Amino acid sequence: VILRSNDCGTDWVAHSYSSDGEELFYINGNVVNKVAFCEALQLYIANGCDLKDYFGSNNCVMDGSFVNLPSMAGRKLLQKDSSSKSESQGVSKDVSPKVGLFAGGALLVCCAVLCPCIYGKKRKATAHAVLTKDPNSILDSASSFEANSVPEKVQVPASPLRVPPSPSRFSASPKLKRIESLHLNLNQIARATRNFSETLQIGEGGFGTVYKAQLEDGHVVAVKRAKREHFESLRTEFSSEVELLAKIDHRNLVKLLGYIEKGHERLLITEYVPNGTLREHLDGQRGKILDFNQRLEIAIDVAHGLTYLHLYAEKPIIHRDVKSSNILLTESMRAKVADFGFARIGPMNSDQTHISTKVKGTVGYLDPEYMKTYQLTTKSDVYSFGILLLEILTGRRPVELKKTVEERVTLRWAFRKFNEGRVVELVDPLMEEAVNSDVLMKMFDLAFQCAAPVRTDRPDMKAVGEQLWSIRADYFKNSRSN
Numbered sequence: 050v051i052l053r054s055n056d057c058g059t060d061w062v063a064h065s066y067s068s069d070g071e072e073l074f075y076i077n078g079n080v081v082n083k084v085a086f087c088e089a090l091q092l093y094i095a096n097g098c099d100l101k102d103y104f105g106s107n108n109c110v111m112d113g114s115f116v117n118l119p120s121m122a123g124r125k126l127l128q129k130d131s132s133s134k135s136e137s138q139g140v141s142k143d144v145s146p147k148v149g150l151f152a153g154g155a156l157l158v159c160c161a162v163l164c165p166c167i168y169g170k171k172r173k174a175t176a177h178a179v180l181t182k183d184p185n186s187i188l189d190s191a192s193s194f195e196a197n198s199v200p201e202k203v204q205v206p207a208s209p210l211r212v213p214p215s216p217s218r219f220s221a222s223p224k225l226k227r228i229e230s231l232h233l234n235l236n237q238i239a240r241a242t243r244n245f246s247e248t249l250q251i252g253e254g255g256f257g258t259v260y261k262a263q264l265e266d267g268h269v270v271a272v273k274r275a276k277r278e279h280f281e282s283l284r285t286e287f288s289s290e291v292e293l294l295a296k297i298d299h300r301n302l303v304k305l306l307g308y309i310e311k312g313h314e315r316l317l318i319t320e321y322v323p324n325g326t327l328r329e330h331l332d333g334q335r336g337k338i339l340d341f342n343q344r345l346e347i348a349i350d351v352a353h354g355l356t357y358l359h360l361y362a363e364k365p366i367i368h369r370d371v372k373s374s375n376i377l378l379t380e381s382m383r384a385k386v387a388d389f390g391f392a393r394i395g396p397m398n399s400d401q402t403h404i405s406t407k408v409k410g411t412v413g414y415l416d417p418e419y420m421k422t423y424q425l426t427t428k429s430d431v432y433s434f435g436i437l438l439l440e441i442l443t444g445r446r447p448v449e450l451k452k453t454v455e456e457r458v459t460l461r462w463a464f465r466k467f468n469e470g471r472v473v474e475l476v477d478p479l480m481e482e483a484v485n486s487d488v489l490m491k492m493f494d495l496a497f498q499c500a501a502p503v504r505t506d507r508p509d510m511k512a513v514g515e516q517l518w519s520i521r522a523d524y525f526k527n528s529r530s531n
């Protein structure tokens with residue numbers, strides 16, 4: 050089996066058997082051990098390379114769980130310029146510059162499923178209402194989900210513990226593009242959007258209006274034009290991190306291409322993703338209803354995008370607004386995580402467990418521990434991912450306002466049914482396919498692990514991706530045997 054990586058340049062990996070049946074693993078023609086081979090594969094995948102079919106075939110699974118590898122090496126190594134390849138871990142030095150950079154952990158975390166507690170606050174308001182919030186009143190707020198409409202974004206005052214961003218550990222990254230590389234100016238964008246013509250509007254969010262624009266070189270991009278009330282938060286919260294976000298390049302993350310700040314205009318230019326949001330697909334607004342396999346693939350894509358942000362970006366990045374309307378789909382139904390408006394750099398030192406910051410995000414997806422303590426970690430994204438996974442499986446929104454009180458909060462409703470063994474009843478009724486109940490149990494179990502009320506009970510995003518891969522393998526095994 051020779052596997053070429055299209056997305057990761059010319060490196061290739063291969064797997065075969067010797068004449069006496071022993072497994073052999075190669076990276077660029079060099080024999081390596083299985084651990085090094087699997088590390089390389091995992092990091093290929095974490096970097097957005099397309100080796101899924103191979104990886105899904107369980108070649109990197111030993112005794113039912115992924116090989117246990119040293120964790121956290123990947124990000125450190127990704128910062129190095131390609132000349133410093135000798136620091137690769139587990140892969141022999143002369144293997145490949147790129148594969149040499151790949152190393153990472155794969156820890157299958159099996160957390161107990163804890164009864165999820167729901168915290169939230171809802172008010173009739175526009176999507177971006179700013180709330181002033183007493184951190185002690187979070188528990189009370191659960192009941193105020195009643196009688197309201199769309200999820201709203203939340204901001205609360207900063208905690209006095211707020212820590213200023215630490216200086217970059219890896220300031221020089223010569224390989225990475227700088228944001229200026231797009232060289233766009235306001236006039237070009239005005240032309241490309243035909244002066245922000247209504248006919249080119251593709252969406253409206255709390256942040257502003259989104260346009261589809263064709264640049265002079267033919268590239269189609271999305272342009273987000275900020276509303277004036279967000280100028281201040283753009284300046285303080287976002288522009289300092291724009292450069293960092295612009296360096297991120299992963300197939301499951303919407304690429305930020307540029308940011309223009311001039312006069313009364315604040316524009317974000319991003320990759321254009323043509324096939325609508327995950328929420329629109331779940332609502333049946335985009336034609337064919339997603340089948341189970343597509344839902345599983347979307348969950349895996351999102352897990353990969355978030356793993357990249359948490360572990361492999363130049364600095365750990367916390368998205369803070371993971372939700373179905375921020376997942377965009379391509380024509381081939383690949384998912385990309387969008388909307389980095391709230392993204393923050395996470396803890397930089399190993400002795401720092403969290404950063405303290407304002408609570409931001411969308412009600413229904415917000416980590417209750419972060420809401421209570423203002424302590425933000427990558428596990429807040431894991432919580433939101435858990436809620437998203439429930440949405441993907443059930444088709445429901447995190448809060449279903451038209452349902453009875455007992456059924457209103459999807460996490461509570463699903464957890465109760467799950468514990469009663471009624472998992473099949475949880476599945477999106479629009480999806481007609483009958484999915485094996487063991488596979489469903491594992492998916493829901495994973496969603497509840499992610500949405501555990503305490504962050505230490507949640508797996509990290511990398512482990513979530515691995516569990517999804519293993520569920521995918523089970524799903525295919527079951528589909529084949531039926």
Ligand SMILES: Nc1ncnc2c1ncn2[C@@H]1O[C@H](COP(=O)(O)OP(=O)(O)OP(=O)(O)O)[C@@H](O)[C@H]1O
Binds near residue numbers: 325
């Ligand atoms: N890069 C993109 N490519 C294609 N369509 C996009 C892109 N970004 C946004 N859109 C479209 O524009 C809509 C509004 O996006 P935006 O991110 O501003 O708001 P939102 O995420 O829906 O809401 P909010 O930001 O208030 O949470 C999206 O729902 C989507 O349909």
